Amino acid sequence: MVNQDDPRVLRTRQLIREAFRVLLQKKEFDAITIKDIAQRATINRATFYAHYEDKYALLEDITEQAFHKMFPEQVINAQEFTGEICNQLILLTHNYIVNFYQICRFDSKSIATLVDEKIKEMLQQMIESIFLKGDTSRMSEHHNAKIISAMTASAIYGAAHYWFMFRENDRTDLLVNIACPYVMNGLGLYRNCDE
Template sequence: MVNLQDPRVLRTRQLIMESFRELLRSRGFESISVKDIAQKATINRATFYTHYEDKYALLEETIEQAFRGMIPEDVANAKEFTGEVCDQLILLTYRYIVDFYKICRMDSKSIAKIVDDKIKHLLQQTIENIFLKGNIHQMEVNHHLKIISAMTGSAIYGAAHCWLKDGEMDRADFLVNVVHSYVMNGIGLHLK
């Protein structure tokens, strides 16, 4: 196991990730091999495998790091799921999807499922963490927070994904308005 606090380890992992991102921009995920990533990062394959199990593990970490990096500090530290927090999550999810699908040439259904599942999970975790920091002390409500978070994250992700697929990329404000009402009304019903 590598020491993730070691500056050399951090530099190597960053180099691997940057090389991987560059390769994703220029070709499809399926055509990228560990050998390609290692060559681009100017490391050997053994070094790659010291840090990552395979290119799928690297993909998952890349997705997570990029998504978490897009979450504004006020959303990450929010103690209540407000309308403003909802709007920011809708926009950041949409922007993330656009970046990944357009910039990284998401032309494979198998990678699309990995990306979709990971983003949904991260969005659900983010929403659940906000709920848990809030003043929700009712046992019944706490028991259902995971389900409410999953539904809320799925609604946001599903709408943003649909918006991208329908080619409405220049109308993110309309997406926010539609999803905001749906999500906030749904949360209001469940957290009473």
């Protein structure tokens, strides 16, 4: 609909996202109106709809942006899914969850499912892209790469989320000690079966 590279578009979206982030700290998600967002962003309400279908689409967008910033170069450039990469993914996911509940008001948990799904989706994409880059295990030729990625992403997210809810957030070393071998073994089994 609009040209994604137009500087006006970039600025407008930046304004909308920033306004939304501020509002999320002040109000719960359900209480935030499009009017609120438009006012704080100093844009017209009609302009909002030129960029986002509703506030849920906006939430997805900022979630994606925020989570994407968590990925270190090492992970983005990874050529193989090693234990070290697995560690990194577990830690950054846990880290994101901790931040999320610090930033968002606690009564905004109505949005948790949407955010969860988005994060799992991004984790899955990242993992799959690593699988496809390094084909040492010929994973790249395997038609099951997608479901393997989905399982791995879910496992990592599940571990990070559980640790956040029920364990000490300052002992992430224990988290990776448990979760990483589980994930790597699962993949290892798969590799063995494949050959």
